[in-house]
Amino acid sequence: MFESAELGHSVEKAVYDQEVPALREALLNAQFDLGAAKKFPVIILIAGLDGAGKSETANTLNEWMDPRFIQTHGTSEPSDEELERPHMWRFWRQLPPKGRMAIFDGSWYHWPIYQRASGRIKNPKMDQALDEVRRFEQMLIDEGALVLKFWMHLSKAAQKKRLKKLEGDPLTRWRVTERDWKHFEMYDTFQEIAERTLRHTSTAAAPWIQVEAVDPRYQKLTVGKTLLEHLRLRLEHPVPPAPVQAPPSLPSLDGLSILKSLDLGQTLDKADYERDLERYQGKLNLLLRDKAFGEHNVILVFEGVDAAGKGGAIRRITQAIDARFCHINPIAAPTEEERAQPYLWRFWRNLPRRGQVAIFDRSWYGRVLVERVEGFCGEGDWMRAYGEINDFEEQLVNSGGIILKFWLSISLDEQLRRFEERQNSPFKRFKITEDDWRNRGKWDAYQTATCDMLDRTSTEIAPWTLVESEDKRFGRIKILKTLCQRIEAGL
Amino acid sequence: MFESAELGHSVEKAVYDQEVPALREALLNAQFDLGAAKKFPVIILIAGLDGAGKSETANTLNEWMDPRFIQTHGTSEPSDEELERPHMWRFWRQLPPKGRMAIFDGSWYHWPIYQRASGRIKNPKMDQALDEVRRFEQMLIDEGALVLKFWMHLSKAAQKKRLKKLEGDPLTRWRVTERDWKHFEMYDTFQEIAERTLRHTSTAAAPWIQVEAVDPRYQKLTVGKTLLEHLRLRLEHPVPPAPVQAPPSLPSLDGLSILKSLDLGQTLDKADYERDLERYQGKLNLLLRDKAFGEHNVILVFEGVDAAGKGGAIRRITQAIDARFCHINPIAAPTEEERAQPYLWRFWRNLPRRGQVAIFDRSWYGRVLVERVEGFCGEGDWMRAYGEINDFEEQLVNSGGIILKFWLSISLDEQLRRFEERQNSPFKRFKITEDDWRNRGKWDAYQTATCDMLDRTSTEIAPWTLVESEDKRFGRIKILKTLCQRIEAGL
Numbered sequence: 001m002f003e004s005a006e007l008g009h010s011v012e013k014a015v016y017d018q019e020v021p022a023l024r025e026a027l028l029n030a031q032f033d034l035g036a037a038k039k040f041p042v043i044i045l046i047a048g049l050d051g052a053g054k055s056e057t058a059n060t061l062n063e064w065m066d067p068r069f070i071q072t073h074g075t076s077e078p079s080d081e082e083l084e085r086p087h088m089w090r091f092w093r094q095l096p097p098k099g100r101m102a103i104f105d106g107s108w109y110h111w112p113i114y115q116r117a118s119g120r121i122k123n124p125k126m127d128q129a130l131d132e133v134r135r136f137e138q139m140l141i142d143e144g145a146l147v148l149k150f151w152m153h154l155s156k157a158a159q160k161k162r163l164k165k166l167e168g169d170p171l172t173r174w175r176v177t178e179r180d181w182k183h184f185e186m187y188d189t190f191q192e193i194a195e196r197t198l199r200h201t202s203t204a205a206a207p208w209i210q211v212e213a214v215d216p217r218y219q220k221l222t223v224g225k226t227l228l229e230h231l232r233l234r235l236e237h238p239v240p241p242a243p244v245q246a247p248p249s250l251p252s253l254d255g256l257s258i259l260k261s262l263d264l265g266q267t268l269d270k271a272d273y274e275r276d277l278e279r280y281q282g283k284l285n286l287l288l289r290d291k292a293f294g295e296h297n298v299i300l301v302f303e304g305v306d307a308a309g310k311g312g313a314i315r316r317i318t319q320a321i322d323a324r325f326c327h328i329n330p331i332a333a334p335t336e337e338e339r340a341q342p343y344l345w346r347f348w349r350n351l352p353r354r355g356q357v358a359i360f361d362r363s364w365y366g367r368v369l370v371e372r373v374e375g376f377c378g379e380g381d382w383m384r385a386y387g388e389i390n391d392f393e394e395q396l397v398n399s400g401g402i403i404l405k406f407w408l409s410i411s412l413d414e415q416l417r418r419f420e421e422r423q424n425s426p427f428k429r430f431k432i433t434e435d436d437w438r439n440r441g442k443w444d445a446y447q448t449a450t451c452d453m454l455d456r457t458s459t460e461i462a463p464w465t466l467v468e469s470e471d472k473r474f475g476r477i478k479i480l481k482t483l484c485q486r487i488e489a490g491l
Numbered sequence: 492m493f494e495s496a497e498l499g500h501s502v503e504k505a506v507y508d509q510e511v512p513a514l515r516e517a518l519l520n521a522q523f524d525l526g527a528a529k530k531f532p533v534i535i536l537i538a539g540l541d542g543a544g545k546s547e548t549a550n551t552l553n554e555w556m557d558p559r560f561i562q563t564h565g566t567s568e569p570s571d572e573e574l575e576r577p578h579m580w581r582f583w584r585q586l587p588p589k590g591r592m593a594i595f596d597g598s599w600y601h602w603p604i605y606q607r608a609s610g611r612i613k614n615p616k617m618d619q620a621l622d623e624v625r626r627f628e629q630m631l632i633d634e635g636a637l638v639l640k641f642w643m644h645l646s647k648a649a650q651k652k653r654l655k656k657l658e659g660d661p662l663t664r665w666r667v668t669e670r671d672w673k674h675f676e677m678y679d680t681f682q683e684i685a686e687r688t689l690r691h692t693s694t695a696a697a698p699w700i701q702v703e704a705v706d707p708r709y710q711k712l713t714v715g716k717t718l719l720e721h722l723r724l725r726l727e728h729p730v731p732p733a734p735v736q737a738p739p740s741l742p743s744l745d746g747l748s749i750l751k752s753l754d755l756g757q758t759l760d761k762a763d764y765e766r767d768l769e770r771y772q773g774k775l776n777l778l779l780r781d782k783a784f785g786e787h788n789v790i791l792v793f794e795g796v797d798a799a800g801k802g803g804a805i806r807r808i809t810q811a812i813d814a815r816f817c818h819i820n821p822i823a824a825p826t827e828e829e830r831a832q833p834y835l836w837r838f839w840r841n842l843p844r845r846g847q848v849a850i851f852d853r854s855w856y857g858r859v860l861v862e863r864v865e866g867f868c869g870e871g872d873w874m875r876a877y878g879e880i881n882d883f884e885e886q887l888v889n890s891g892g893i894i895l896k897f898w899l900s901i902s903l904d905e906q907l908r909r910f911e912e913r914q915n916s917p918f919k920r921f922k923i924t925e926d927d928w929r930n931r932g933k934w935d936a937y938q939t940a941t942c943d944m945l946d947r948t949s950t951e952i953a954p955w956t957l958v959e960s961e962d963k964r965f966g967r968i969k970i971l972k973t974l975c976q977r978i979e980a981g982l
Contacts, residue, residue, distance in 0.1 A: 003955075004741075004749045004946045011744050124615035131622045195951040199885075202947065204875035207739040210946060218744060225742040237735035244728035248698040250495075251716040253502050253709055258495045384695035394690075455495045455701060456693065460686040464494075 001195050002210055005153035009222075010215035023224050024064045030231045031065045031101070038099035038340065039238065040144040042231065045107045046223075048152030049190065050183055051162060052213040057152070058103045060220045061227070071096055075106030084297075084353040086395040087111060088136065092348040097340035098144070108133055109197060116193050117186060123196070130200045132391070137206050139388050142381075143342040146234050147206040150223055151198060152213040156187050242380025249452050257451050262409050264470035273473040280480035281320035287484060288321060288357065292491040296400045297352045300483070301363045304408030305446065306436045307418040309469045309476075310361055313408065316476045317483065321357055331362035343367055343377075343385075344392055354400060364389055365405075368453045373445045386456040393462040402490040403462040406479055407454065408469040412443055492686050493701055496644035500713075501706035514715050515555045521722045522556045522592070529590035529831065530729065531635040533722065536598045537714075539643030540681065541674055542653060543704040548643070549594045551711045552718070562587055566597030575788075575844040577886040578602060579627060583839040588831035589635070599624055600688060607684050608677060614687070621691045623882070628697050630879050633733075633872075634833040637725050638697040641714055642689060643704040647678050733871025740943050748942050753900050755961035764964040771971035772811035778975060779812060779848065783982040787891045788843045791974070792854040795899030796937065797927045798909040800960045800967075801852055804899065807967045808974065812848055822853035834858055834868075834876075835883055845891060855880055856896075859944045864936045877947040884953040893981040894953040897970055898945065899960040903934055 011019075034042065044061070046054045058072050073094045082090045088108065096102035112129040115121045121129070140147055154162065163180060166172045183190070202208045211222050268276070287293065300317070302310040318326055329350050338346040344364055352358035367389070372382040393403055410418075419436065422428040439446070458464040465482050469475030502510075525533065535552070537545045549563050564585045573581045579599065587593035603620040606612045612620070631638055645653065654671060657663045674681070693699045702713050759767070778784065791808070793801040809817055820841050829837040835855055843849035858880070863873040884894055901909075910927065913919040930937070949955040956973050960966035 001946065001949050001951070003949060003957075004942060007747045007749060007752050009745055009747050015744075124619050127622065128615050128618050131618065192951050199881050199950050202881075203878055204733070204871060205736070207874070207877070207947070209739060209741065211741070221744055222741055225744075226737075229742070230737045233735060233737045239734045240731060242695070243730045244724060245696070246717075246721045246724045248700060250700065250702070250713055251720070253506075253712055253716075254500055256498045256500050258498060261498050380695060383698070386698070387694055390690050390693075451495060455492065456698070458492050458494060459690050460492070460683050466494075 001198060002153045002155070002191070005210045005212040006155040006158075007212065008214060009212045009218045011217040011221055013217065016217040016221060019221060020064075023221070023228065026228055027065050027224060027231075030228060030235065031069060033235050034101070034231065035069055035099045037235065038097075040146055040234065041096040041098050041340075042101040042146045043096065043140060043148070044101065044103045044227065045109070045147070045149040046103060046105050046152065047107060047109050047150070048194075048213065049154055049159065049187075050180065051159070052152035052154050053216055053219055054105050054152055056216060057150075057220055057223055058105050061103060061224070064224060065101075069100050071100070071102045073102065073104050073107075075104070075110040081353070085351050086399040086401075088132075088395060089348060089351060092345060095140075095341060095345060097337065099340070108136065109201075113190075113193055113197055117190055126193075126196070127200065130197060132395075134201055134203065135387075135391055137201070137203070139342065139344075139384075139391075141205045142384055144239060145342075146230060148227060148230055149201075149206055149208050150226075151194070151208050151210045152219070153210050154213050156191075158214050159184060159187060241378050242383075245379070245383065247379070247383065247452070248386075248456065249448055257447065258454055258466070259409060259447055259450060262466055262468050264409065264411055264414075264468050266468050266474050267471040268473040268477055270473070273477060276477045277316065277480070280477065280484050281316070283484045284317070284320045284480065284487070287487045287491070288325065290491055293487075294355050296402055296490060297354050298357045298483075298487060299352065299396060299401050299403045300357065300359045301365065301403070301405040302359070302361050302408065303363060303365050303369065303406070304467075304469065305410065305415060305443075306439060307415050307422070307432075308408035308410050309472050310408055312472060313406070313467075313469075313476050313479050314359055314361060316480060317359065320480075325355060326357040326359065327352060328359045328361060331360060331366060343371075344388065347392075351396070364392065365453060365457070368457075369446065369449050372449050373442055386453075389457055390459055390462075393457075393459070397461045402487055404483055404486055405458075405462060405464045406467050406482075407450065407464055408467045408475060410469050412440070414470050415440065492689060493644045493646070493682070496701045496703040497646040497649075498703065499705060500703045500709045502708040502712055504708065507708040507712060510712060511555075511715075514712070514719065517719055518556050518715060518722075521719060521726065522560060524726050525592070525722065526560055526590045528726065529588075531637055531725065532587040532589050532831075533592040533637045534587065534631060534639070535592060535594045535718065536600070536638070536640040537594060537596050537643065538598060538600050538641070539685075539704065540645055540650065541671065542650070543643035543645050544707055544710055545596050545643055547707060548641075548711055548714055549596050552594060552714070555715060556592075560591050562591070562593040564593065564595050564598075566595070566601040572844070576842050577890040577892075579623075579886060580839060580842060583836060586631075586832060586836060588828065590831070599627065600692075604681075604684055604688055608681055617684075617687070618691065621688060623886075625692055625694065626878075626882055628692070628694070630833065630835075630875075630882075632696045633875055635730060636833075637721060639718060639721055640692075640697055640699045641717075642685070642699050642701045643710070644701050645704050647682075649705050650675060650678060732869050733874075736870070736874065738870070738874065738943070739877075739947065740939055748938065749945055749957070750900060750938055750941060753957055753959050755900065755902055755905075755959050757959050757965050758962040759964040759968055761964070764968060767968045768807065768971070771968065771975050772807070774975045775808070775811045775971065775978070778978045778982070779816065781982055784978075785846050787893055787981060788845050789848045789974075789978060790843065790887060790892050790894045791848065791850045792856065792894070792896040793850070793852050793899065794854060794856050794860065794897070795958075795960065796901065796906060796934075797930060798906050798913070798923075799899035799901050800963050801899055803963060804897070804958075804960075804967050804970050805850055805852060807971060808848075808850065811971075816846060817848040817850065818843060819850045819852060822851060822857060834862075835879065838883075842887070854896075855883065856944060856948070859948075860937065860940050863940050864933055877944075880948055881950055881953075884948075884950070888952045893978055895974055895977055896949075896953060896955045897958050897973075898941065898955055899958045899966060901960050903931070905961050906931065 046057055062070055091108050112126050116126045137147055163176055167176045198208045211219055213219050304310055334346055347364045367385040368382050371377045396403055419432055422432040454464050467475045467478050537548055553561055582599050603617050607617045628638055654667055658667045689699045702710055704710050795801055838855045858876040859873050862868045887894055910923055913923040945955050958966045958969050
């Protein structure tokens with residue numbers, strides 16, 4: 001796989017000096033066009049062995065282009081903040097917005113490769129990790145990103161020569177550590193793992209590009225020219241929309257649906273409600289103070305039609321939790337900054353640390369509900385979102401998250417009653433807008449989208465709980481009770 | 492995930508009888524249009540628990556449409572023929588050509604699910620298997636197939652009721668075996684595995700469609716209508732070509748390439764040649780008669796420019812092998828039947844059993860060589876082929892295959908000399924055509940394509956061997972020697 005990157009490629013200084021000015025100008029122009037159009041981000045990965053000129057190449061790209069619009073990220077040890085989130089959190093934080101570039105030195109490949117090399121994981125687990133990486137990159141590409149992956153290669157002989165040369169010079173001797181020689185002894189192991197990695201993650205949309213790392217001039221010019229070619233081509237050829245495809249909904253033959261099957265007549269009288277409220281709020285408070293909770297966090301998703309009682313249900317939960325350990329995220333239309341990122345980005349940025357509770361009042365499911373129904377995103381976009389959301393939630397669960405997703409259901413009549421009540425109350429009038437009335441007209445479309453969502457995202461690791469909320473008391477207690485049960489089971 | 496498929500969906504007989512005639516007519520028309528256009532195949536998977544009406548549904552689809560153009564495949568125990576090939580071989584054999592449909596009852600999901608349920612594999616290995624399945628289905632989709640995946644679901648209560656009912660009737664009692672009750676006891680385990688499977692393999696292009704299996708009328712009408720909708724939509728909206736993208740080749744900065752770096756001046760004199768020929772042919776013969784070879788097979792790929800000496804090299808190998816255990820596949824333009832299938836199909840069909848040697852005189856690499864250079868396939872097609880080929884070869888290796896890939900290299904001058912020699916020899920004149928002369932004009936384009944191929948498909952599990960063939964004797968011995976070494980290492 002690395003044959004072409006072991007030929008001793010080099011570029012003479014005169015040639016380099018002649019080529020660089022034109023390349024810089026072209027790269028700067030392309031970078032300007034990228035920033036002006038703000039249509040897609042550019043994600044550049046620079047991976048490979050230690051000492052293969054990764055950071056030097058990153059520095060050169062920064063030097064050649066306008067560094068204000070390039071973020072460069074190393075793969076140092078994760079911070080304590082990062083250790084308390086899913087492994088990919090740190091990379092989500094670092095994603096560039098549309099119109100900008102980011103360079104990742106090491107990147108999300110670092111972890112699987114080093115885990116495998118150290119023997120801590122075997123091939124099946126490594127393949128699992130690489131598959132996750134493939135899906136992540138596919139999501140970036142589907143969201144419009146240009147992803148360029150460079151693998152910097154040194155042959156074993158070249159690597160040895162480099163280390164010897166550094167050691168032989170008193171001025172550079174300090175740069176060669178015992179660790180460097182240890183890694184050198186593992187060269188063959190690393191290469192085998194690297195080959196497997198490249199083989200499993202080289203896709204048509206994001207192929208690996210192997211670059212020989214012996215001669216820095218050759219290496220830099222190759223990366224610069226390749227970047228320019230890909231950038232120019234993408235600026236000139238925007239990605240076309242996904243092919244037309246039938247949505248995943250079943251034909252409605254008998255009028256039955258999971259939402260219609262709910263028994264909305266269930267009620268709870270006031271005395272029972274107050275007794276249960278006290279009981280489950282107390283239990284919740286105790287559970288969250290359990291020592292074992294320090295290894296977990298709780299992520300709550302609330303979805304439902306307007307006026308279904310999300311706010312009231314959330315308050316009954318937060319009443320039981322120390323406010324320092326609980327954060328509510330009310331989700332409205334995305335900000336400008338959020339629109340320049342993959343749609344899941346704004347949820348990743350608000351993931352809680354361990355020992356915390358994060359409440360999402362509306363959530364990432366907006367993609368397959370409001371965005372689908374209102375046409376805010378393409379058909380291909382919401383159709384792929386089910387899988388992306390399942391992947392996202394799997395990462396949350398794998399890092400200790402306990403996810404609960406509540407769908408609050410009321411009837412069309414009850415919604416009308418609550419709307420009118422709101423309009424007639426001076427304290428609640430602000431809660432009702434034109435949009436709410438308009439959404440009522442799309443009731444059926446929202447019901448279809450909701451049923452599809454439940455079918456495709458109620459998984460064994462993160463099931464939906466359907467909450468009959470016609471009677472607010474009944475709904476709130478069902479939520480609190482479910483929450484206590486799931487946390488208890490999860491600890 | 493199965494909530495909507497546990498609602499007790501049903502369709503009354505009167506409704507069914509009224510709907511079916513129109514549906515049948517529409518399905519027949521769509522089937523006719525599919526067959527007339529011959530643009531894509533339709534692959535229908537019907538999976539789910541035992542007793543969930545899978546075969547009944549398949550039979551109904553056959554009844555409703557013209558069964559001459561539908562192949563239906565069960566997932567019975569693999570034959571001894573199938574056991575000696577990679578696991579997916581049986582399914583490749585069963586793929587429908589463009590314009591036709593195939594129904595798979597069980598399909599490629601059967602193996603991972605049952606292996607996991609029996610505890611023979613754990614989640615990482617199951618995920619590995621599911622990832623393979625995803626890639627296989629993505630390949631089918633990229634090759635144009637319409638893939639529809641139905642999951643037939645019965646709730647635990649419905650499953651129990653069904654078994655009890657069968658047992659209660661003396662006429663059907665025999666249908667309920669001990670195995671059925673054993674599987675019933677494992678219901679929860681199966682469901683959990685099914686959920687994981689569906690979650691990992693439901694993609695935007697091929698989402699799972701869950702169908703409740705309690706009422707056969709509901710089940711059949713749902714499948715029929717869904718099939719019709721997808722079929723009609725695809726007939727009306729052909730899949731657009733892949734987005735424009737830069738090819739994976741590096742810019743040529745110093746003129747070096749892996750092909751140019753070969754030392755074509757290497758020769759072998761006649762005496763040494765004859766000695767080595769005898770030695771390695773003898774060794775090869777012995778190796779292939781080794782008992783351990785019964786667990787393996789050898790797959791040889793020969794590629795190279797015209798007149799590079801592939802035929803002569805192949806003869807030196809076959810001379811050493813019992814003809815009953817060796818099959819040569821000369822690869823020319825695909826037949827009409829082959830063009831109606833994914834491009835790898837014609838190689839899958841010729842995979843050897845264990846204990847056999849298969850020689851491919853040109854191969855699947857035509858996709859990234861002649862098809863790329865001559866524009867016989869789209870840019871997106873050959874760019875994704877590198878990954879597909881690596882996946883293919885991984886499956887060969889995993890099932891005991893020893894793959895050797897030889898690239899025979901000669902200079903442009905030597906090619907001219909051989910062409911002229913052929914033209915002037917009455918015995919060899921037939922070996923040279925107009926095409927050969929025309930291809931010489933595209934020498935550089937072929938060299939670029941070859942270098943990309945070597946970089947992207949010379950893997951740790953199936954490396955390329957570059958053979959300096961300017962001197963035929965040198966080349967032939969290098970091939971024989973490499974062959975013996977690799978077989979020896981592989982046994």
